[in-house]
Amino acid sequence: MSHLKLNDIIELLKEFTSQRNDTLQVILIGGLALHYYGMTDRATFDVDAEVKGDVEGLIAFLKQRGIPADMGENISGWSVIGMPGQYRERSITIHEETLLTVKVLHPSDFVISKLRRFTNEDIEDAFFVVNRFDLKENEILERAEDGAKRSPKDTALLLFRKNVALFIKMIKS
Numbered sequence: 487m488s489h490l491k492l493n494d495i496i497e498l499l500k501e502f503t504s505q506r507n508d509t510l511q512v513i514l515i516g517g518l519a520l521h522y523y524g525m526t527d528r529a530t531f532d533v534d535a536e537v538k539g540d541v542e543g544l545i546a547f548l549k550q551r552g553i554p555a556d557m558g559e560n561i562s563g564w565s566v567i568g569m570p571g572q573y574r575e576r577s578i579t580i581h582e583e584t585l586l587t588v589k590v591l592h593p594s595d596f597v598i599s600k601l602r603r604f605t606n607e608d609i610e611d612a613f614f615v616v617n618r619f620d621l622k623e624n625e626i627l628e629r630a631e632d633g634a635k636r637s638p639k640d641t642a643l644l645l646f647r648k649n650v651a652l653f654i655k656m657i658k659s
Contacts, residue, residue, distance in 0.1 A: 489529035490553065492521040496581050496588055502547050503585035510539035511587045513577050515561060515599055519590040522580055525614050536561040536574075565602040567646045568636030570595055570629040593619040598629045604649045609656075616657055623654050 495518055503510050514522070517530025532554040537544060541557050548555045562569035576592035591599060593615045600608040600615075615621070630650040634643055 489531055490518065490533065492518050495533060495553075498548065498551065498553075499544075499586055499588060500583070502544055505547075506540065506543065507585070508540060509585050509587075510537065510544065511589070512537050512539075513561070513574065513589045513591060514580075515591055515596065516556075519596055520611055520614070522590045523593065523596070523615055524618055525611075528611075532556060561599070562636070566637060566640050566642040567602045568633045570598055570632040571636060594621055594625050594629045597621065597626055598633050601630065601650055601653055602633070602646065609653065612653065613656070623657060626650070626654065626657075 492514075495514075499510060499512060513536040514534070515536070516532075516534030517528050518533060518535075520528045520530075533548060534556045537557045537559065541559060545555045545557055558564065562573075573591060573595040576595060577589040578592060579587060579589050581588040590596070596615055597612045600612040616626070627650065630646070634646060637643055637646075
């Protein structure tokens with residue numbers, strides 16, 4: 487399977503909404519968001535997104551075309567650590583027409599989404615976005631703490647806070 491391109495996915499989303507004659511709002515996260523942010527050499531093979539609309543229908547539509555998708559109505563629930571409040575409102579519209587709105591996370595919210603998982607690839611992605619958008623440590627810390635406040639009391643919070651502190655140290659060096 488070849489890697490996905492942002493423009494191709496937008497065309498497929500347009501086809502889906504046109505066929506259904508129904509609205510769809512999508513916030514892209516992961517590799518496709520990175521393409522928008524400027525990391526065009528990042529290969530991605532699936533669509534990670536928060537979707538307002540026919541999630542199951544869209545997943546089936548993409549699957550018929552050989553495209554795996556991790557989608558849901560609330561990406562904050564994809565981790566014990568919640569997303570910062572108002573992340574949907576801060577998301578950036580990259581394509582809009584009558585039936586379809588496609589957005590990406592605000593860069594600082596994208597970084598938090600990556601720090602929630604904290605794999606090597608996630609750290610590399612977060613570094614790229616921090617450098618590309620000249621994000622400041624205090625903005626990352628504020629967003630991280632806001633996400634932590636929205637999370638259940640769990641040992642995962644301790645690990646998340648340690649990972650955020652480690653990431654901030656890495657940025658400074």
